[in-house]
Amino acid sequence: MIVWAALGLLCLRLALGQSIPEPGPATHSPAAHGDLLFLLDSSASVSYYEFSRVKEFVGQLVQPLPLGPGAVQTSMVHVGSKPTVEFSFDQHRSGAAAQEAIRAAKQLMGDTNTGLALDLAKEQLFTTKAGARPGVRKVLVWVTDGGSSDDAQAPMQALKDLGVTVFIISTGRGNFLDLSAAASQPPEKHLRFVDVDDLQIIIPELRGSILEAMRPQELHATEVTSHSFRLAWPPLLSGDSGYYLLEVAPSADPGAKQSRHLLGNETGWFWDGLEPSTTYKVVLVPESNLQYLAPQTTQVTTLEEEVSPAWILISHSKPHSFHVSWAPTPVGVLRYEVLYGPLPGGEAQLLQVPATKNSTTLENLSPNTTYLVTVAAIYRSGREKALSAKACTQEVASKIGHLYFQSLGSSTVKASWDSAEGDVQGYQVRCQRQVGPPSLLSVSPQTHSVVLTGLAAGTTNHVCVTPIYQSHAGSRRCQTVRMHPVTPAPEYRPT
Secondary structure, three states, X not given: OOEEOOOHHHHHHHHOOOOOOOOOOOOOOOOOOEEEEEEEEOOOXXXXXXXXXXXXHHHHHHOOOOEOOOOEEEEEEEEOOOOEEEEOOOOOOOHHHHHHHHHOOOOOOOOOOHXXXXXXXXXXXXXXXXXXXXXXXXXXXXXXXXXXXXXXXXXXXXXXXXXXXXEEEEOOOOOHHHHHHHOOOOHHHHEEEOOHHXXXXXXXXXXXXXXXXXXXXXXXXXXXXXXXXXXXXXXXXXXXXXXXXEEXXXXXXXXXXXXXXXXXXXXXXXXXXXXXXXXXXXEEEEEEOOOOOOOEEEEEEOOOOOOOOOEEEEEEEEOOEEEEEEEOXXXXXXXXXXXXXXXXXXOOEEEEEXXXXXXXXXXXXXXXXXXXXXXXXXXXXXXEEEEXXXXXXXXXXXXXXXXEEEEOOOOOEEEEEOOOOOOOOEEEEEEEOOOOOOEEEEEOOOOOEEEEOOOOOOOEEEEEEEEEOOOOEOOOEEEEEEOOOOOOOOOOOOO
């Protein structure tokens, strides 16, 4: 199993001695005006330590925010078997108060029903009854270990359709494709994979992104991809005061204009089916029954069709090598570059792979070592798209040299063995009886013998001893032990 690492390139650049620019200070613009909801995985899939680290992260993220009725409001929901609201949007008026409430939150345990929590957010939290405000930007920050017991895609899409900007922070082994689809687009701006002990690294950048997403703006585009973008604008009309005419046309071909008529209470629209690397002119015409409102215009350029590998698979792990494969392999890639090095801070190496291949074997590695592997697609334009993963080599394991048996009675034997080499974590002793149930014993690495009972006289039994290492099991040593049959005493006959 591998763990995606969004900070992979940063770690490897440090390993290579490259300079990393210092993150700038977070900008707490008073213009930020929105409702910010935190969705925290509070289920049993998260350890107490992990939950405490996540709470500290969210508290530090919130503390400097400009909270208040005219600026930012925040709320927090637990994900468990049933969603629980920790506090609503209008409950805390300062970052310090919100931080204190987050630190005091208790873990729920139970299942990870994220879909139920998202439904709650849509139906109850992003409402005026829960303190949310109409006409302001809505942002959801979901902190998760990567999994959900129920379907989260459909309710998350429903929130995005309402104009909610979704940031996802994954601290576990979440599926990259599923989380990319759940986050707002593009995923490189809204999705982060971070170890729970490294969460504080992303706080300044994430806080700035949240504030930027909550600043009131004129007609503008978000979630720009190679084939789509989402348009948003401030509320200019109401449902009964008029309607909007929305027009989108390629700047180079105004005759290919497309139009939509939208209700007056709409404040956004998702437009897809567009061409990559194309500049579009967007015009929003508010048609009011009460007053004249000037049209708003903007230009949006879709991205090039350049994608990073969507997933990396680590397989065939051995003490000195493992296999790396990736997908997809889009047209336009000049070559792939595989950068790998031991963590933390080891020397990184670069391997170039032709564009016609999507896998390679990394060799001459150190045993029992965690490596950070980054696969970058190098395009002819000179740009690169990369994805990183962690992988571990196996320990060098040895087989137990000898296995001995000593009879302690008609149905009992003592099994002893030589110690195995390497960092043994323990031994497993399995006894397959000819008569009676099998047994499995686990003993400490200092123990080299066990007593096996219940071996019927005259039976043949199979005993195996396996050394257990931190990442895998070593080679087992097996041997057959035969129990002597019971010899009846000679019959006594008086003479």
